[in-house]
Amino acid sequence: QVQLQQWGAGLLKPSETLSLTCAVYGASLSSDYWSWIRQPPGKGLEWIGEISHDGSTKYNPSLRSRVTISVDTSKNQFSLNVNSVTAADTAIYYCADFRSWGQGTLVTVSS
Amino acid sequence: DVVMTQSPLSLPVTLGQPASISCRSSQSLVYTDGNTFLNWFHQRPGRSPRRLIYKVSKRDSGVPDRFSGSGSGTDFTLQISRVEAEDVGVYYCMQGTWSPFTFGQGTKLEIK
Numbered sequence: 001q002v003q004l005q006q007w008g009a010g011l012l013k014p015s016e017t018l019s020l021t022c023a024v025y026g027a028s029l030s031s032d033y034w035s036w037i038r039q040p041p042g043k044g045l046e047w048i049g050e051i052s053h054d055g056s057t058k059y060n061p062s063l064r065s066r067v068t069i070s071v072d073t074s075k076n077q078f079s080l081n082v083n084s085v086t087a088a089d090t091a092i093y094y095c096a097d098f099r100s101w102g103q104g105t106l107v108t109v110s111s
Numbered sequence: 112d113v114v115m116t117q118s119p120l121s122l123p124v125t126l127g128q129p130a131s132i133s134c135r136s137s138q139s140l141v142y143t144d145g146n147t148f149l150n151w152f153h154q155r156p157g158r159s160p161r162r163l164i165y166k167v168s169k170r171d172s173g174v175p176d177r178f179s180g181s182g183s184g185t186d187f188t189l190q191i192s193r194v195e196a197e198d199v200g201v202y203y204c205m206q207g208t209w210s211p212f213t214f215g216q217g218t219k220l221e222i223k
Contacts, residue, residue, distance in 0.1 A: 011123040060211040
C-alpha cells in the first residue's frame with residue numbers, strides 16, 4: 001500500500017517562499033506521476049503541477065512563474081517550492097499520485 | 112483551461128436511496144491514445160480526498176460496488192446505488208487529460 005507523508009513550514013510572511021516535501025513509501029518515484037494540489041479553506045481543489053518518472057514537469061499557468069517541483073530519487077521524495085507568497089496562497093497543500101494522497105499541510109500566509 | 116461543471120452542487124439524499132452527480136467538461140476528455148482521464152473523488156470534512164473512480168468507470172481498490180461511473184466525451188456521471196451514512200461529504204470530478212488538470216466545483220452530499 002502506497003503512503004505519502006508530507007511536511008513543511010505552516011506559517012509564512014508575504015514574499016517568503018513556501019517549501020513542502022513529500023516522502024513516498026511503498027512505491028518508487030521512478031514510476032508514475034506525482035502532483036501537488038491545494039485547497040483554500042472551505043473551497044475547492046486546485047492542481048498546482050506534477051513531476052513525472054523521468055523528471056519532466058508540468059505546472060498550472062496560474063502559478064507557473066512562482067512554482068518549482070523537484071524530486072530526490074535517492075530519498076524517494078519530491079518537493080514543492082512557491083516563491084513570493086501572498087495571502088491568496090493560504091491553503092491546505094496535498095501531495096498525491098491521485099490514487100494515494102498525503103495528509104495535507106495547512107500553509108497560512110500572514111504578516 | 113478545461114472547465115469542469117458539476118451539478119447539483121448540493122445533494123440531500125435519504126439513506127438507502129440512489130444518488131447521481133453530473134460532470135460536464137468544456138471540451139472532449141478523450142486523449143490522443145484513446146483514453147479518457149476522468150476521475151471522481153470523495154472528501155470528508157478535515158480529510159484528504161479519496162479517489163473512487165478513474166478513467167471514467169474503473170473503481171479503485173476497496174471502493175464499494177455501490178459506486179459507479181459512466182459517460183464519454185464531455186458528459187460524465189457518478190452514481191451511488193444506495194446511499195449510506197459514510198457517503199456524506201463533497202464529491203469532485205477531475206480531468207487529467209489536458210494540462211492544467213482541473214476539478215469541478217464539488218457536490219456536497221448530505222443525508223436528509
